[in-house]
């Protein structure tokens with residue numbers, strides 16, 4: 001199975017307003033960056049050259065992993081999307 | 093607009109719907125609030141619904157009415173290393189006769205059905221509503237607000253059944269502000285389409301019989317395991333990782349899932365199938381020691397929100413414990429209404445009911461198991477030991493064979509170390 005495809009099969013009703021907001025400044029100082037490998041939806045990307053963290057909420061599966069893994073409390077907001085928005089499982 | 097109810101349930105998963113159903117059947121005016129556009133839209137799990145004594149009592153014909161996939165007649169465990177695997181399966185006649193021991197289900201169907209049963213009993217289901225604040229006055233919970241909606245929902249008792257992260261319990265001051273990654277696991281799953289005839293043939297099943305297989309040694313050294321369950325015409329295949337171990341490994345869940353699906357023996361099981369959906373969710377794995385405050389003034393916590401999940405045996409038991417605790421929370425709220433006492437003391441009956449039920453009893457008896465699962469040897473050395481032993485036993489090279497106990501000791505010394513073997517045997521015995 002092709003890994004890039006795996007993300008295309010899940011349906012979303014994307015909210016323009018992000019439900020998770022990251023203070024990326026905190027990430028520069030972070031020594032583990034466990035979110036980058038632990039997030040099952042590849043939402044966190046660390047660019048070593050620019051020393052910059054990018055977070056995209058679009059494909060978020062609302063699994064909760066980053067909320068637990070980040071022990072620096074880098075989130076200015078971590079909540080579930082507004083009612084009716086976000087991931088929409090059909091048969092899992 | 094504000095509305096008043098006799099009880100509010102946050103979250104229409106198995107815990108919340110069971111609580112709402114129990115209260116509605118007793119005549120309480122109850123609101124069941126769910127953030128998804130329908131109950132179950134947000135929910136994934138591995139796939140086996142175990143016996144539900146709590147709901148069987150409420151509907152004697154539960155198993156005829158619920159939307160189910162296959163009943164599990166065959167259970168297996170696979171020890172895996174690289175491209176070798178060793179399987180054990182049990183198929184018991186009693187698993188094929190009602191009352192069945194477990195079923196595969198889809199959450200978007202099952203959770204929706206259960207919530208509709210609560211509605212039939214008189215509960216008011218409010219969907220697309222994400223609970224935001226927990227209203228309190230003088231330390232007594234009095235209701236909740238909904239994100240982006242004006243007004244509030246008021247009630248003398250709120251049941252927090254909002255799942256593993258329970259922001260409702262957090263805001264009511266019942267759970268600690270952060271979680272220990274050592275007490276959490278994350279599961280990822282691929283739902284793969286496969287014709288039902290092919291499933292029957294491939295796994296040796298007939299009618300609506302199902303197969304549930306667990307795997308160890310398939311997570312590239314990350315503490316965790318795998319599963320493969322047969323639905324009616326699809327397979328649920330996934331991996332579960334202890335979060336602390338995954339975090340430290342630098343490996344990603346989707347790469348490991350891909351490698352698992354490509355492992356030669358697994359690849360044969362899923363061959364010809366098409367990926368339908370990918371999903372992920374946390375599991376509260378800490379067991380008894382992770383349980384938060386279960387009640388406060390005007391509030392009760394049930395299901396995953398209260399970490400009532402038994403993830404330490406060979407079965408992952410979550411839905412059954414969630415549903416049972418939901419029913420008990422419902423009963424406690426009914427008792428509080430009768431006594432007109434919603435104080436902490438008035439609701440403490442919930443704790444007594446839980447303590448008497450199998451929910452707490454099981455979590456107590458498996459209290460030490462989570463520590464045992466933090467032993468890396470279970471995920472690497474033991475699967476290797478089993479596979480290499482079996483390989484040697486079956487290999488024929490035209491040289492005389494060593495006897496079994498010698499082979500075992502040699503393999504154990506190489507793979508695990510005899511001292512470790514004794515220590516692990518002892519701690520497993522103590523934990524179980």
Ligand SMILES: Cc1cc2nc3c(=O)[nH]c(=O)nc-3n(C[C@H](O)[C@H](O)[C@H](O)COP(=O)(O)OP(=O)(O)OC[C@H]3O[C@@H](n4cnc5c(N)ncnc54)[C@H](O)[C@@H]3O)c2cc1C
Nearest residue numbers: 103105106107127137138140223255279395396410411414
């Ligand atoms: C990978 C994996 C495999 C599993 N395998 C099994 C298995 O094989 N068998 C088994 O029995 N258990 C299994 N479990 C465990 C089981 O899924 C859970 O224990 C069970 O779902 C808990 O039920 P619950 O009702 O407490 O919580 P949930 O099912 O999580 O329901 C919580 C509900 O609350 C809603 N909600 C959350 N926040 C809000 C809010 N603010 N406002 C409104 N609504 C909200 C959610 O949308 C959701 O519908 C597995 C779990 C995982 C992750």
Ligand code: SF4
Nearest residue numbers: 027030033035070074
């Ligand atoms: S773990 Fe937290 S602080 Fe570290 S990089 Fe990730 S989000 Fe940033």
Ligand code: SF4
Nearest residue numbers: 039060061063064066
């Ligand atoms: S909730 Fe899960 S899927 Fe969403 S960003 Fe966090 S780790 Fe990734």
